[in-house]
Amino acid sequence: MATLTVGQLSEAELLKVINTELSKAQGSVDSFDVLVGSGDDCAVLTTSDGRYCVSTDVLVQGHHFRTSWSSAEQIGARAAAQNLADIAAMGARPSAVVVGLAMPTTTPLPWLEGFTRGLGLTCAQAGAQVVGGDLSGGQNICVSVCVHGDLGGRDPVLRTGAKPGDVLVHAGKLGHSAAGLELLQRCPDFGTVRQREDMERIFWRMDGHTRISQELLSSAFECLTAFRAPQCPLEYGPLLAQCGAHAMMDVSDSLLRDATRIAKASAVAIDIDDPLETDAFTGDVAALRPLAKFLGDFSLVRKWILSGGEDHGLLATLAAADQPKLKGHPQARPIGRILPADGLEAGTVLVAGQPTNLPLGWDHFGN
Ligand SMILES: Nc1ncnc2c1ncn2[C@@H]1O[C@H](COP(=O)(O)OP(=O)(O)OP(=O)(O)O)[C@@H](O)[C@H]1O
Ligand SMILES: Cc1ncc(C[n+]2csc(CCOP(=O)(O)O)c2C)c(N)n1
Ligand SMILES: [Mg+2]
Numbered sequence: 001m002a003t004l005t006v007g008q009l010s011e012a013e014l015l016k017v018i019n020t021e022l023s024k025a026q027g028s029v030d031s032f033d034v035l036v037g038s039g040d041d042c043a044v045l046t047t048s049d050g051r052y053c054v055s056t057d058v059l060v061q062g063h064h065f066r067t068s069w070s071s072a073e074q075i076g077a078r079a080a081a082q083n084l085a086d087i088a089a090m091g092a093r094p095s096a097v098v099v100g101l102a103m104p105t106t107t108p109l110p111w112l113e114g115f116t117r118g119l120g121l122t123c124a125q126a127g128a129q130v131v132g133g134d135l136s137g138g139q140n141i142c143v144s145v146c147v148h149g150d151l152g153g154r155d156p157v158l159r160t161g162a163k164p165g166d167v168l169v170h171a172g173k174l175g176h177s178a179a180g181l182e183l184l185q186r187c188p189d190f191g192t193v194r195q196r197e198d199m200e201r202i203f204w205r206m207d208g209h210t211r212i213s214q215e216l217l218s219s220a221f222e223c224l225t226a227f228r229a230p231q232c233p234l235e236y237g238p239l240l241a242q243c244g245a246h247a248m249m250d251v252s253d254s255l256l257r258d259a260t261r262i263a264k265a266s267a268v269a270i271d272i273d274d275p276l277e278t279d280a281f282t283g284d285v286a287a288l289r290p291l292a293k294f295l296g297d298f299s300l301v302r303k304w305i306l307s308g309g310e311d312h313g314l315l316a317t318l319a320a321a322d323q324p325k326l327k328g329h330p331q332a333r334p335i336g337r338i339l340p341a342d343g344l345e346a347g348t349v350l351v352a353g354q355p356t357n358l359p360l361g362w363d364h365f366g367n
Contacts, residue, residue, distance in 0.1 A: 006112055007105025011135055017109065018116050022130050025120025029129045033095035033150060043131035045096050045148060053149035053156065055086040061141040063364070069184050069191040070228040072111040076118025077229035079143045084126050085232035085250035085312035087149030091157040091241025094128040094234070096148045102138030118229070119145075126234050154241050157316070161246035162266035166317035168336035169245075169326065171236035173226055174255060174275075174284045175301065178308020179291055180227025182300070183220060196221040203294065210294060219290040232312040233331050240316045240332065243325040248316040253309045254361020256349055259336075262317065264347035272336040274352040275305040280333040306351065307359045 006014055019038065031037070036044035045052070059065060059082075065075050080097065087094040099119060103112070123130055128147070183190050189202045196217050203212045203220075232250060240248060247266055251258045255272065263270045275281040284305055292300040317338050318326075326332045341348070350356070 004109040005105060006103060006107045006109055009109065014112065014135060017113060018133075021113050021116035022120045025117055026124045026129055029124050029127060031129045033148075034129055034131050037129070038132045043096065043098065045131070047095065047150045049151060049153045051151055053087050053090045053092045053151060054146065055083060056144060056146040057083045057086065059143040059145075066191065067111070067141070068188065071118075071194075072114025073118035074228040075143075076115040076120070077122040079145050080119045080122035080126075081230050081232055082252065082310070082312055083145040083147040084123070084128065084234055085230075085252070085314070087147055088232060088234040088237025089157075089248050089250040089314055090149060090151070091154055091237050091245065091248065092149035092151045093238055094123070094126050094147055094149045096131045097123050097128050098131060098146045099133035100136070100144035101133060102136040102140075102142040104139060104141070105137060107141065122229075152238065154238070157241050157245045157248040159247055159249050159262050159265040162262050162268050162270075162317040162338050163246055163319070164268055164338055164340040165320060166246055166338040167320050167323050167334045168259070168270060168272065168338060169240070169316045169318055169323070169332050170251070170255070170313055170335045171240065171316070171329075171332040172233045172251075172313025173231070173311045174251070174281070174313060175288050175304030175308045175311070176223045176226035176284070177230055177310040178227075178304040179288050179300070180223035180225070181308075181310070182295070182304070183224060183291065184227065186295070190220075190224060193221070193224060207294070213290065216290040216294055219287050220294075222287055223291060226311060230310055230312045233314065236314050236329070236332055239329060240314060240318070243318060244322040245316040245318050248314060250312045251309065251315050252312060253363070254307045255315070256306050256356070256358065257309070257361035257363075258315055259349045260347055260360065262315065263349055266338075267341055267346040269339040269341050269344040269346070269348040269350065270336060271339055271350045271353055272306070275302055277352065278335075280335045281305060303358060306356070307361045309362045
């Protein structure tokens with residue numbers, strides 16, 4: 001039997017499909033923030049201290065994802081993850097999400113089910129509930145997510161608070177998503193990969209001479225997964241806030257570009273350690289090196305870490321005296337320091353004390 005497309009169902013029938021997936025995915029969410037959920041003109045929310053963090057992020061087919069590169073579940077998970085990361089970046093806990101979805105009538109119904117499942121499960125894992133949305137037809141798939149967060153009585157951690165003398169800390173992965181993107185751009189066949197072992201024959205087709213090691217398969221699969229559905233360590237947002245973070249944001253465009261944003265907003269300069277010369281980046285370098293070696297260019301590791309985006313780790317600045325509070329939380333590692341702007345333009349970002357000519361990272365309009 002041919003697969004149904006969304007154009008063969010009415011909007012009300014599609015909403016039933018969506019709600020069935022959401023109730024399966026979200027059964028475990030403790031929804032004390034949600035006074036009225038999906039089904040009316042608005043949801044009604046509450047927070048523990050009367051304040052909300054609110055943010056929205058748009059994902060456009062061909063610009064943020066391709067259906068030939070990622071499964072529907074992964075696209076749903078990515079849509080949730082990059083929004084949830086913005087809430088964590090304020091030091092808050094995500095509570096409720098609304099989702100706008102435009103799609104062509106030819107979209108297979110299982111795609112809608114998978115997308116909803118991926119989004120619902122990723123929100124549920126973060127303790128957030130999908131409380132509504134909107135459906136529309138469109139030429140391409142376009143997703144717009146709006147996320148709300150609860151500060152739990154703490155002050156929000158802004159981009160403006162970095163102080164000279166602070167330590168620059170990052171929690172999460174760096175460079176993985178950019179490496180996954182590079183793999184897909186160089187060889188779109190990687191879009192068909194569902195498990196690690198599927199990669200071996202594709203690497204063989206690319207280069208039958210190189211021995212395909214287990215390290216290469218793991219490295220490539222980890223990067224591909226990070227690109228398709230990034231995993232922000234969301235719990236580090238409130239943790240860093242509790243430890244006294246002065247400034248914070250999630251790294252969406254690149255470490256260099258987003259550090260520049262904090263530096264400009266806080267009127268300071270930032271010096272990032274060289275990823276290839278300091279222990280802080282050992283995990284990222286080890287994961288990225290086999291893939292860079294296969295692609296024949298070890299300098300890609302440095303470029304992916306510094307100029308690659310979309311891992312959605314948390315970049316924060318913290319007084320040096322507060323850094324020991326992060327002991328026992330290994331994902332948060334010091335990767336640099338905040339300098340006074342004197343003698344340097346505010347917003348300057350250095351790498352190992354030197355200006356860098358690496359690309360600043362993603363810009364939708366300036367690339
Ligand atoms: N179209 C818009 N209208 C009004 N404000 C906007 C618009 N686009 C972005 N902004 C605001 O500009 C600020 C900077 O945006 P930026 O894209 O750096 O933030 P972000 O949402 O954290 O980015 P990312 O989506 O990459 O995580 C944010 O406060 C954002 O809400
Ligand atoms: C098909 C495809 N091509 C290129 C990219 C790379 N990309 C798109 S947006 C972005 C930065 C964050 O943007 P935003 O601030 O909008 O979240 C990056 C690195 C991709 N994800 N998918
Ligand atoms: Mg952000």
